[in-house]
Amino acid sequence: MKDSLIPENQNKENIIELASRYVCPGRVETFKMLGSVPVMGRREGNYFWDIDGRKLFDVHINGGTYNLGHRNLEIIDAITEALGYYDIGNHHFVSVARTNLAEKIIKLTPGNMHYTIFTPGGAEAVDITIRTARKFTGRRKIVAFKEAYHGHGGLGLGAGGYADMAHFFLSDHPEVEFVLIPFNDIEAMRNALKNGDVAAVLSEMIPATSGFVMPSEGYFSEVKKLCGEHGSLFIADEVQTGLGRTGKLWACQGYNVEPDMLVIGKGLSGGIYPIAAAILTEEVGAWLKEEGWGYSSTFGGSELGCVVALKVFEILERPGVLENVNAMSEFVAKGLADIQESHPFFTEVRQNGLVIGLRFDNPHGGMMMAACCYESGLWAFPAGFERSVLQFKLNILVDQKACEEALLLLEKAIELCEDKFLKGNS
Ligand SMILES: Cc1ncc(COP(=O)(O)O)c(C=O)c1O
Numbered sequence: 001m002k003d004s005l006i007p008e009n010q011n012k013e014n015i016i017e018l019a020s021r022y023v024c025p026g027r028v029e030t031f032k033m034l035g036s037v038p039v040m041g042r043r044e045g046n047y048f049w050d051i052d053g054r055k056l057f058d059v060h061i062n063g064g065t066y067n068l069g070h071r072n073l074e075i076i077d078a079i080t081e082a083l084g085y086y087d088i089g090n091h092h093f094v095s096v097a098r099t100n101l102a103e104k105i106i107k108l109t110p111g112n113m114h115y116t117i118f119t120p121g122g123a124e125a126v127d128i129t130i131r132t133a134r135k136f137t138g139r140r141k142i143v144a145f146k147e148a149y150h151g152h153g154g155l156g157l158g159a160g161g162y163a164d165m166a167h168f169f170l171s172d173h174p175e176v177e178f179v180l181i182p183f184n185d186i187e188a189m190r191n192a193l194k195n196g197d198v199a200a201v202l203s204e205m206i207p208a209t210s211g212f213v214m215p216s217e218g219y220f221s222e223v224k225k226l227c228g229e230h231g232s233l234f235i236a237d238e239v240q241t242g243l244g245r246t247g248k249l250w251a252c253q254g255y256n257v258e259p260d261m262l263v264i265g266k267g268l269s270g271g272i273y274p275i276a277a278a279i280l281t282e283e284v285g286a287w288l289k290e291e292g293w294g295y296s297s298t299f300g301g302s303e304l305g306c307v308v309a310l311k312v313f314e315i316l317e318r319p320g321v322l323e324n325v326n327a328m329s330e331f332v333a334k335g336l337a338d339i340q341e342s343h344p345f346f347t348e349v350r351q352n353g354l355v356i357g358l359r360f361d362n363p364h365g366g367m368m369m370a371a372c373c374y375e376s377g378l379w380a381f382p383a384g385f386e387r388s389v390l391q392f393k394l395n396i397l398v399d400q401k402a403c404e405e406a407l408l409l410l411e412k413a414i415e416l417c418e419d420k421f422l423k424g425n426s
Pocket of ligand 1: 063120121122123124126149150151152153204208237238239240265266276
């Protein structure tokens, strides 16, 4: 590889300066404010290394992108083999890899799923589901949650906590198009749907950017029932909760709800080649017969991405993989409870499988903890809309030894945080 592409051979300060000049000035400033600007170097399994040499156990896993760990060797073998034959392919054509993957997805998704539309990223897949809901119902209004995040691109930006970002780019939509209500509030949902003018309810299964707020018992069944009564569709965004992260292949299975559309992304890429998808029932996807080019994207369903995603499903279907998620989540739950006992600063665990948010007794506790985690050797990130929460997301192939290590590093970070920020405050 060319020297200029080998991260470890670069001067970290220089790269940060250049990134600030040419790529992401605002972001660099924010990282500086948080105390460190990580630059990703080597990566492998549970870890990546900052180019200054710091080894970090990754419990952010980029929202599930590294659901199978960093540089999973089986995924690398699959893409290496595919490169002997395939390229991106031509998105206008019928494709063997795309068709195989779609067939696999439909076999593995709940309910009456039938069509898969492939996109380069999650936001574009969300965008398709919104358009589909509007086309199918003849209505414009989308009900979504203030706590939600559905990506920065496309229509989904207006449908969640970053709606002000849509406004920033003069790309927001009139209020009639997106109605944002609080999550877990069934009365607000009843009220939003009652006029029969809502195309769809768009929902993450567990709002990640708000720190994994767990849905209350029976909430989604009730929401789906209300959707049925008022002719609205239900879209499940499983970009962060799908692909085994909750111990089931799809989180919606655990909440007993069959969506009309399902959005997947992140981990579908195996952490190696971008691919996402919107999955639709035959009924709502009827426009695909009417308009063959109703959606089109050069990189949507790239054949290399399809080969990778097929390997991801092959791994997920293996005996023992989902069982491992359940066993490790139980182990981690016990470990977290033990840590909590001796650290009153650590107030709450929100957990479904390996989807985990940790709440701390300070409005900025998640931010403070992220800084201390970096020092202890853990890469963790606070929840964007709820800064008291730290996201703690292990990949699904971790073993008990790795969980023990992550818990140890977490406890060390809590101790650092108590020393650094809390001494003298009590
Ligand atoms: C729940 C959810 N939906 C959609 C998206 C958007 O996916 P992408 O960043 O691939 O556009 C994200 C990204 O973080 C997400 O967390």
